Amino acid sequence: MATRAGRPGQLHLNAFLLSVGHHEAAWRLPESDPYADADVEHFRNLARIAEGGRLDSVFLADSPVLWSSVARRPATALEPTLLLAAIAATTSRIGLIATASTTYNEPYNLARRFASLDHISGGRAGWNIVTTAGLDAARNFNLDSLPAHRERYERAAEFVEVSRKLWDSWADDAVLADKTAGVWGDDSRIHPPAHTGRFYQVAGALNVSRSPQGHPVLVQAGSSENGREFAARYAEAVFTAHQSLAVAREFHQDLKRRAQRHGRDPASIKVLPGIVPILGGTEAQARAYAEELGELIKPEYALPQLADLLGVGTEELHLDRELPANLPSENEIEGAKSRRTLVVELARRERLTVRALIVRLGGGRGHYTVAGTPEQVADLITDWYDAGAADGFNVMPAVLPRGLTEFVDQVLPILRDRGLFRTEYTGRTLRDHYGLPRPAPHRSTTAPDVRELVTGPATR
Structure with a gap:
């Protein structure tokens, strides 16, 4: 493995797949299929492109709510673990990361789905843990109000604790398959969680044997104070958003310090900001392409979503003025705190x-957008990596499949020439790609104080 001065190792790169591209107007281009959001073969093709580039994984977002107005952009969101199971059948190495909410799921059902996906894929599953902001989602689950931000993270902490107990409820050698003795499994090697906590009571063992990775790779998206503390305790990869190298580096260093404080090896957490590359043969061509996409945005569709993020009414936002001076503070926001601040x-x-803000957010919803040549995009990735601002990136092509194909064919060769990215897979599981160990089974029937899991001990 080649190394660079200052930082040993190589980048980790995920392909974040969203319909026909992350730019909200991508579906309006002549080349785009406006029905691809419900087409399994479209996503299988994208996964094969990513696997051909030897990327670490494909990554799918999700939320248990209809996103914004269906007039705005393709709005079908296939359930991600089901979609990734279909993708697993036509790929062999690429990791498969699905987003799932701890606020609107139950630990037993979700732990079972991810254990199943890990078996189906031969050890390639990852879970992007989110707590889900937004009142619309709450109203789909018998709630009249959004649970408080802190409570959502406390629930998430206990949810993960229970899930880990469930994944470990079978010993690796619980299945004997002894045909002569007529004994298929050993009951003494089954360890029911018997969990009774603040939010969950889960008695019995999972009905899926321990999966190839032991646990799916745990990913987290969220950069608030609660989000950082949660990630430092649980996450093995963190999907974040930053608009500058300096801010990204501060986040990277802070998260690694927190992980070490929790007794973890800082290298065991991969910090992966989102990047939206818009490529052209020249910088002028790339900028012209970005402008073409921006001109296809209909601001009236984006305005309500921006108002909701900011915590104001749409009547307070005027398209040709700057944001109002007196916006609610981050402390007053119970939704996506860190994204709102960004x-x-x-x-x-x-x-x-x-x-202008709507146009800037149109490509990546706050993730860093760069329009330039393949060399310029590779330079930015290299600079952030060498500066200790990122361990890799979630690549978010503005237009799919075009943007992913261009990134694989034009940017990856430059990164490989610099010794920054693999030429071949060296393992078969997502943990192999990230250089993460298979976790040893954890045995505990006690329920920890979830408030401490989110904030850390009061004496810290």
Whole structure:
């Protein structure tokens, strides 16, 4: 394995797949199939492209709610673990990361789904743990209000604790398959969680044997104070959003320090900011392509979503003015705290009108968008990696499949020439790709204090 001065090792790169691209107007291009969001073969093709590039994984977002207006963009969101099971059948190495909410699921059902996906794929499953912001989702689950931000993370902590007990409820050698004796399995090697906690009571063992990876790789998305603390305790990869190298580096260093404080090896957490590459043969061509996409955005569709993120009414936002001076503070927001702060700081720093802000967010919803040549995109990735601002990236092509194909064919060869990315897979599981160990079974029937799991001990 080649290394660079200053930082040994190589990048980790996921392909974040979303319909026909992350740019909200991508579906309006002549090349785009506006029905691809419900086409399994479309996603299988994208996964094969990513696997051909030897990327670590494909990554799917999810939320238990209809996203915004169906007038705005393709809105079908196939259930991600089912979609990834279909993708697993036509791939062999690429990791498969699905987003699932701890607020609107039950540990037994979700642990079973991910254990099943890990078996089906031969050890390639990952779980992107989210707590789900937004009142619309709450109203789909018998709730009149959104659970408080802190409570959602406390629930998430206990959810993960229970899930790990369930994945470990079978010993690796529980299946004997002794035909002569007529004994298929050993009951003494089954360990029911018998969990009674603040949010969950789960008595029995999982009805799926321990999977190839032991646990799916645990991924987390969220950069608030509660999110950082949760990630430092549980996450093995963190999907985050930053608009500058300096801020990304601060986050990277902070998360590694927190992990070490929790007794973890900081290298066991991979910090992966999102990046939206828009490529052209020249920088001017790439910028023209980005402008073409921006001109296809209909601001009236994006305005309600922006208002909801900011915690204001749409009547307070005027397309050709800057954001109002008196916005709610982050402490007053119970939704996506860190993303809201990122968007406000971006708008204030660059003095963007609401219209211009909508265009800036149209490509990646706050993730870093770069329009340039393959060399320029490779330079940015290299700079962030060498500066200790990222261990890799979630690559979010603006247009699919075009953007993914261009990244694989044009950017990856440059990174490989620099010794920054693999030429072949060296393992078969997602843990292999990330260089993570298979976790040893954890045995505990006690329920920890979930408040401490989120905030850390009061004496810290």
